[in-house]
């Protein structure tokens with residue numbers, strides 16, 4: 268088996284590369300993913316038989332709970348004619364329970380598969396897994412409070428599809444800026460494009476760390492931190508609502524104090540959103556968007572956004588396994 272391509276930057280070459288962070292991408296790389304995503308959407312929408320990934324096995328190794336990311340990766344592989352090994356909760360159901368190290372687990376599954384997707388509670392663990400895998404590419408499906416690059420790509424695809432561009436945007440992020448890995452990756456992604464201004468609505472306790480704030484703004488994105496809905500700019504291009512990440516709190520009382528500080532109702536939309544503002548959420552939601560909002564055509568979280576998750580992951584798998592592009 269050939270060694271994989273461990274070069275960090277993608278720079279137009281996806282084959283054999285790990286997908287760990289939005290730091291690896293250029294705007295051109297993102298556009299390339301989108302071009303192929305569009306083709307994948309056609310395969311999935313019309314249930315076309317595809318053999319793009321036939322003969323390949325992808326390991327899905329999830330140390331943290333997941334519905335969408337796990338499910339959509341599985342669906343992506345299967346819709347393209349590949350197979351998966353599904354390891355959910357390895358702490359209980361694999362040799363990890365006997366004390367096996369992450370590195371050993373990765374070395375074992377790389378012997379069985381052509382690609383490995385990992386979700387893990389520790390920041391940097393996807394990178395450690397990628398370093399342990401000599402032969403196969405590793406995809407970060409969420410590393411603690413770090414990053415969630417495939418989620419950011421699907422979020423950006425959704426914005427691009429609905430708003431027609433990724434620059435000159437005004438967006439509103441709400442909820443947990445501190446612990447939200449989807450927020451971190453999406454801010455990194457949007458910072459690749461010119462003239463983007465993001466309003467970050469969160470309680471003081473859940474603001475970005477100062478070091479994240481600096482590293483994002485150093486890339487050219489404008490961030491405005493706000494604490495009241497009244498400060499939301501009218502006619503933002505999109506809203507990106509998030510849940511407060513309960514599992515990252517050592518003290519549940521501290522969680523109770525900040526959870527659902529900002530909940531969207533029909534009135535919130537009426538008062539602060541524009542007619543064209545699209546409403547996104549990575550899900551799961553736990554009370555921060557009223558279900559009455561779901562029927563609003565601007566609400567994309569249970570519609571295009573989830574579907575795009577599968578299409579984008581189909582595109583990425585095809586690219587890094589060298590079957591397309």
Ligand code: NCD
Nearest residue numbers: 335336409449510549550551
């Ligand atoms: C997110 C995650 O796991 O970071 N979920 C997802 O993958 N769509 C968001 C969250 O759990 O709040």
